[in-house]
Amino acid sequence: MKRFEEESEVYKMLQENREAKAPPRQSKTFSMLQEVLETDEKEAAVRFPGRLSTSTQNPVPTVAGVQKFHICEKCNTSIVTQAVKIQENRYRHPECYVCTDCGLNLKMRGHFWVRDVMYCEKHAREHYQVPEGSVVSAVYSTS
Numbered sequence: 001m002k003r004f005e006e007e008s009e010v011y012k013m014l015q016e017n018r019e020a021k022a023p024p025r026q027s028k029t030f031s032m033l034q035e036v037l038e039t040d041e042k043e044a045a046v047r048f049p050g051r052l053s054t055s056t057q058n059p060v061p062t063v064a065g066v067q068k069f070h071i072c073e074k075c076n077t078s079i080v081t082q083a084v085k086i087q088e089n090r091y092r093h094p095e096c097y098v099c100t101d102c103g104l105n106l107k108m109r110g111h112f113w114v115r116d117v118m119y120c121e122k123h124a125r126e127h128y129q130v131p132e133g134s135v136v137s138a139v140y141s142t143s
Contacts, residue, residue, distance in 0.1 A: 072096050086111070086118075099123055 005011060026034070069078040073086070074096040084097040084107065097106050099120035112124030119127060 101126075 069080055070083050070091040071077070072079050072083075072093045073090055074092050077093075079091055079093055082094055083091040084094055085091055086097075094107060095105075097111075098104060099106060099111075100117050101119060101123040104120045106118070106120060109120060111118045112121060112128075113119075114124050114128040117127070
């Protein structure tokens with residue numbers, strides 16, 4: 001039993017590759033992926049930053065050629081990787097985006113401000129009494 005018909009395009013292509021002793025043709029994307037897999041993880045992150053990720057990060061602004069990182073408003077340290085944008089010019093580390101009272105991560109829940117303090121819905125209700133007839137709504141982060 002033959003695996004390939006000798007007149008098929010696949011059979012001809014395989015024979016050409018054997019005779020030429022050339023490496024198989026590969027797309028640039030496949031070649032890049034193969035190169036990444038052959039390098040260690042840290043080296044790949046340096047050589048191919050963000051090229052393999054589906055999520056794109058905003059470029060870091062520069063001042064006089066020096067990168068300017070966002071500062072986390074909770075812990076006051078630089079945010080080098082991923083940032084949660086709370087409002088214009090207000091950022092936190094994902095691990096700092098938590099309720100002030102209970103420490104619950106607010107990424108998929110949204111946050112509430114009561115006197116410039118961030119809370120989850122439960123603790124915001126405890127700290128702030130809504131006037132009758134008013135509606136409370138959550139603010140969800142898109143990052």
